[in-house]
Amino acid sequence: MMGFSFTDLTVMLHAGNAIDCTLGVTLGLSTLTAAAMGQFFSNSSGVLFGGALKRLASACGIPSTGLSAAQRSLPIVKRLNLMGALAGVWLGCTLGLCNLFIIDTERSPILKLRAFSEDNEFSYHIEASNADRNDATVLTIRGPNIDGVLASLTSTLAASGFSLVELIAKQTDDGCIEDIFLITKHGVRVPDNELDSLATALLDATRSPLNVYVFKERVQTLEEENMELRSRVQKLEGVVRTRQVDIV
Structure with missing residues (x-):
């Protein structure tokens, strides 16, 4: 048995x-x-x-x-x-x-995320508006539900100097997300001329979780290549030492 x-x-x-x-x-x-x-x-x-x-x-x-x-x-x-x-x-x-x-x-999750990112690279839709609220800018992000997207979005907003007033996270019937951010900049709404650049930055942030897995796979590949190179160097050093020794 x-x-x-x-x-x-x-x-x-x-x-x-x-x-x-x-x-x-x-x-x-x-x-x-x-x-x-x-x-x-x-x-x-x-x-x-x-x-x-x-x-x-x-x-x-x-x-x-x-x-x-x-x-x-x-x-x-x-x-x-x-x-x-x-x-x-x-x-x-x-x-x-x-x-x-x-x-x-870990190879299977990386391959699945890579295939998912290729199929859904342009699936996110972002709306930025100052017309809905007088005290805050409303950002609406719709797209596939991927772990880490929400954290990537909030960190991008914080790094850009925006303050998060309220967050409403929803999930649609088809499994996608609909996150609504109410944000301000220096206590007021984001200027209209900055909305386009803000939406572009958030769109780039939606790809960050996928890029992390791809980067991790590349690091693993480089580590394997580095180990192989070290092994070759050790063999070459052994050959050189052998040739430098003469026994009479």
């Missing part, structure tokens, strides 16, 4: 991750759906390689129980068989979880 559970979990993790990074990105599947699809491959591998695992155990010298039919029907033997099977499953699954150390679990 240990070998079966280890193989089952290993195939499910790798197959599910591969599906999540390919079909999950293309079709917009959730990670849980990809894991369920990976289970098809893991169950199939159990059927295909179950006999091979038994032969491998025999080749390794693991003896069979050698119990007779009467002995296998004893209650104590049944209980021990059940406990042994459970222990084997737990141990195999524990070893199978070690695959998570070599699987890049």
Whole structure:
């Protein structure tokens, strides 16, 4: 049971991750759906390689129980068989979880966000008006619901010197957001000639959460390339030292 559970979990993790990074990105599947699809491959591998695992155990010298039919029907033997099977499953699954150390679990969210950003790059709509209120400028932002957009918008307003008077965050029936900001500048409404530049700055801010994930992926790629370069430099230094030493 240990070998079966280890193989089952290993195939499910790798197959599910591969599906999540390919079909999950293309079709917009959730990670849980990809894991369920990976289970098809893991169950199939159990059927295909179950006999091979038994032969491998025999080749390794693991003896069979050698119990007779009467002995296998004893209650104590049944209980021990059940406990042994459970222990084997737990141990195999524990070893199978070690695959998570070599699987890049952050790659799928980055790929999905990148695909989402490409499809929704121009989906945000921003309205800036001084006609609705006499004491504040009204900003209305509509677009897809992405984690971090609200924080990016508020930080942009604060960095530009605007004060937030009131915030009304809504979610439409189709899953999009409709955030209404009431802001002032030095206690009064934003001048009309600054509304266009303000809306442009906020539109750029809606892309900031996506850019963070892309930047993180680039940093990870650079770190991997840096490690590879270090390894090459160490090999070259070893070759140089070897050539500099002459034994007479």
